[in-house]
Amino acid sequence: MDATASGPGEPMIRLSGVGKTYDDGTVAVQEVDLDVAAGEMVCLVGPSGCGKSTTLKMINRLIEPTTGRIFLDGQDVTDADPVELRRGIGYVIQQVGLFPHQRIINNVMTVPLLYGESKATARERARELLDTVGLDPDQYADRYPHQLSGGQRQRVGVARALAANPPVLLMDEPFGAVDPVVRTRLQDEFMRLQRDLGKTVVLVTHDIDEAVRMGNRVAIFAAGGRLAQYATPTELLARPADDFVADFVGSTRGLRRLAVTPLREEHLEPLDGVTGGALGSAIDLDSSLEEALAALLRDDKPMIGVKDGARFVGVLTPAGVHRALRESLR
Known part of the structure; x- marks a missing residue:
């Protein structure tokens, strides 16, 4: 080969x-x-x-x-x-x-x-x-x-x-x-x-x-x-x-x-319109998808906040996880 x-x-x-x-x-x-x-x-x-x-x-x-x-x-x-x-x-x-x-x-x-x-x-x-x-x-x-x-x-x-x-x-x-x-x-x-x-x-x-x-x-x-x-x-x-x-x-x-698939900002949804009750705890932008999904499951929430340092950059949903996996193969 x-x-x-x-x-x-x-x-x-x-x-x-x-x-x-x-x-x-x-x-x-x-x-x-x-x-x-x-x-x-x-x-x-x-x-x-x-x-x-x-x-x-x-x-x-x-x-x-x-x-x-x-x-x-x-x-x-x-x-x-x-x-x-x-x-x-x-x-x-x-x-x-x-x-x-x-x-x-x-x-x-x-x-x-x-x-x-x-x-x-x-x-x-x-x-x-x-x-x-x-x-x-x-x-x-x-x-x-x-x-x-x-x-x-x-x-x-x-x-x-x-x-x-x-x-x-x-x-x-x-x-x-x-x-x-x-x-x-x-x-x-x-x-x-x-x-x-x-x-x-x-x-x-x-x-x-x-x-x-x-x-x-x-x-x-x-x-x-x-x-x-x-x-x-x-x-x-x-x-x-x-x-x-x-x-x-x-x-x-x-x-x-x-x-092995990193989380990226383009995988996220905007924070606009997200209420506190729908949002789980926050994770860092340099997390892996495994860490992100584990946080979603742990909090039992439909989405989780994502921070870059002290700044919130968006929210991750299960659809975002799927999109990240799909795009990782391009």
């Missing part, structure tokens, strides 16, 4: 016909064409053994591709020194991989020191990154990994991956080892971080909800390493490419569309 139609300009990552076949004839990944635009977060998702982690590891050549070419910021890196390639790519795994006998600050300093930074500069950078990922360096820098929770260790792993300020960040099931509440919090924190830093991120997950929540685009892999569909979350949920994709995203994909 050709998935190279991304945004304008040269993609930050391009896989062109990249595949992996092992010596025993097992096809782990069929020839994949995949572009990832600069600053984009792309999620690779699919059932176990479908080749999503293998595809990720071929980008930084922890696994060598059998066929195809890999381009990073327009440069063909297929024949480059893999060690040098990896130094320019952040990598975060589920198990985090922190050095257990080193303090947290030393774990994060590892990569800058490899690049020849002075200890003072590396320490300052590490403290800044701990603060960036929401860990107070005065509180956590001198602790050891076993003294942190799973979610905190995962944050340290992200900080270490960012220490060399890489343009590309690869993440393999980064939030899979923590409980659901912490997982949601980490997802929110990472999406905030992504908005602030603008890194190009490829994230592997087995969770379709995580994929459509976090990804600008989602690549669904099927058994045998086949790229079944590569699309925005809205398009994926509304127009599955085949029966496999439809089954994988599930029968509740219509509800999932509510979570």
Whole structure:
């Protein structure tokens, strides 16, 4: 499947016909064409053994591709020194991989020191990154990994991956080892971080909800390493490419569309003539349709007020929700 139609300009990552076949004839990944635009977060998702982690590891050549070419910021890196390639790519795994006998600050300093930074500069950078990922360096820098929770260790792993300020960040099931509440919090924190830093991120997950929540685009892999569909979350949920994709995203994909479709001012009705008894509590204009519909159902009102900051901009009705879903596919 050709998935190279991304945004304008040269993609930050391009896989062109990249595949992996092992010596025993097992096809782990069929020839994949995949572009990832600069600053984009792309999620690779699919059932176990479908080749999503293998595809990720071929980008930084922890696994060598059998066929195809890999381009990073327009440069063909297929024949480059893999060690040098990896130094320019952040990598975060589920198990985090922190050095257990080193303090947290030393774990994060590892990569800058490899690049020849002075200890003072590396320490300052590490403290800044701990603060960036929401860990107070005065509180956590001198602790050891076993003294942190799973979610905190995962944050340290992200900080270490960012220490060399890489343009590309690869993440393999980064939030899979923590409980659901912490997982949601980490997802929110990472999406905030992504908005602030603008890194190009490829994230592997087995969770379709995580994929459509976090990804600008989602690549669904099927058994045998086949790229079944590569699309925005809205398009994926509304127009599955085949029966496999439809089954994988599930029968509740219509509800999932509510979570990935933003509310916009053009979906609203004017406030004129609305009486207080008909109006429920107010929501923010940057809410998702899922949040808006939940508020409508909670208040059991025919409409709900919408604010942009302190200013009321209109009211949302069930007809407005339907209009927003319809227009999201145009």
